[in-house]
Amino acid sequence: MEKKDKLWKLKKIVEYIRVLDHPNAKQLKERFRIDENVKLSEVTIYRYINYLKNEENAPIKADMNKYGSGYYLEDPDFWSDKVNLNTGELVGLGLLQSLMKVYKNTPVEKDLSSLFGKIKNYLPDGARYDESKIAQYIRVINDPMAVIDTSIFTSLIESVQEHRAISFNYMKNGALEPKKYTFFPYRILFHQNGDWYVHGCLADQTTEFRTFSFSRMTDIQPTGERFTIPADYRLEKHLDPEVGVWHSDSFYNVKLLFHKDIAQHARERKWHHTETKTTNEDGSVLVQFKTSQIYDLRRIVMSYGCKVTVMEPPELIEDIKKELSEMNRIYG
Numbered sequence: 001m002e003k004k005d006k007l008w009k010l011k012k013i014v015e016y017i018r019v020l021d022h023p024n025a026k027q028l029k030e031r032f033r034i035d036e037n038v039k040l041s042e043v044t045i046y047r048y049i050n051y052l053k054n055e056e057n058a059p060i061k062a063d064m065n066k067y068g069s070g071y072y073l074e075d076p077d078f079w080s081d082k083v084n085l086n087t088g089e090l091v092g093l094g095l096l097q098s099l100m101k102v103y104k105n106t107p108v109e110k111d112l113s114s115l116f117g118k119i120k121n122y123l124p125d126g127a128r129y130d131e132s133k134i135a136q137y138i139r140v141i142n143d144p145m146a147v148i149d150t151s152i153f154t155s156l157i158e159s160v161q162e163h164r165a166i167s168f169n170y171m172k173n174g175a176l177e178p179k180k181y182t183f184f185p186y187r188i189l190f191h192q193n194g195d196w197y198v199h200g201c202l203a204d205q206t207t208e209f210r211t212f213s214f215s216r217m218t219d220i221q222p223t224g225e226r227f228t229i230p231a232d233y234r235l236e237k238h239l240d241p242e243v244g245v246w247h248s249d250s251f252y253n254v255k256l257l258f259h260k261d262i263a264q265h266a267r268e269r270k271w272h273h274t275e276t277k278t279t280n281e282d283g284s285v286l287v288q289f290k291t292s293q294i295y296d297l298r299r300i301v302m303s304y305g306c307k308v309t310v311m312e313p314p315e316l317i318e319d320i321k322k323e324l325s326e327m328n329r330i331y332g
Contacts (some may be wrong), residue, residue: 256309
């Protein structure tokens with residue numbers, strides 16, 4: 001860790017307070033100068049100690065000794081190198097770093113990278129890990145991710161934080177040219193497949209809620225208009241984030257019958273917080289839950305082919321029939 005790094009200095013202060021006999025600010029300043037060749041003023045020492053107490057909840061207390069007011073730790077193990085990570089935790093840290101690739105080329109990439117660096121710096125020297133070695137036996141496999149312009153992220157995040165309306169052009173699937181919208185962005189959504197979305201309402205129709213994909217938005221501009229999110233707004237009233245991100249005011253009772261060949265697959269997965277599972281005499285499994293996400297559910301069901309039968313709702317059955325009819329036309 002660089003000796004000019006604030007975190008390094010904070011850890012050094014805690015270390016000195018732990019090993020010295022009630023050091024005061026002057027003694028701490030001298031130890032930095034002698035041991036580390038780092039110059040800190042007593043005012044800076046006081047500021048760092050206050051930061052540790054107020055922001056890091058450090059158990060630093062002041063006491064009187066022959067040198068005047070000195071410091072000690074109520075909990076001697078605070079930030080102690082006695083705390084080490086086990087093998088599984090070190091692997092988890094490596095896995096976290098791999099998962100950060102999902103955020104590549106987004107405004108949060110830099111902040112996450114900085115945060116990850118700080119996490120590693122908090123570890124004792126004996127808990128370092130070999131990133132290249134972990135990569136030999138752990139590989140994160142992501143779905144193909146849409147390429148999103150960084151300015152899109154910046155504009156949307158700022159607009160959501162500041163409650164400012166935006167205008168943008170949006171290219172729907174199947175459209176020949178984009179359509180312009182003026183929008184009140186309420187919430188940013190990140191889908192597990194790596195795509196980003198924003199949910200809110202149309203500025204000229206505040207009861208008309210929509211979900212827009214970051215990757216299809218262009219020419220985002222602030223309109224200068226501010227908005228207030230209604231007190232009764234709840235994201236879950238308009239979509240089901242457990243299944244998908246698309247806005248829908250209709251919720252459906254879903255019944256999926258999993259063939260016995262993939263029954264164990266059906267049993268071992270958590271499909272929804274409202275789910276119930278029933279194992280039939282023939283070995284098949286009936287999974288039931290409630291959701292609004294017909295579009296994403298169709299994609300999920302069709303990925304299993306003939307091994308899953310939709311029993312309900314009829315709307316999903318009709319969607320799949322149409323899709324199969326079109327596929328039969330192409331491949332039949």
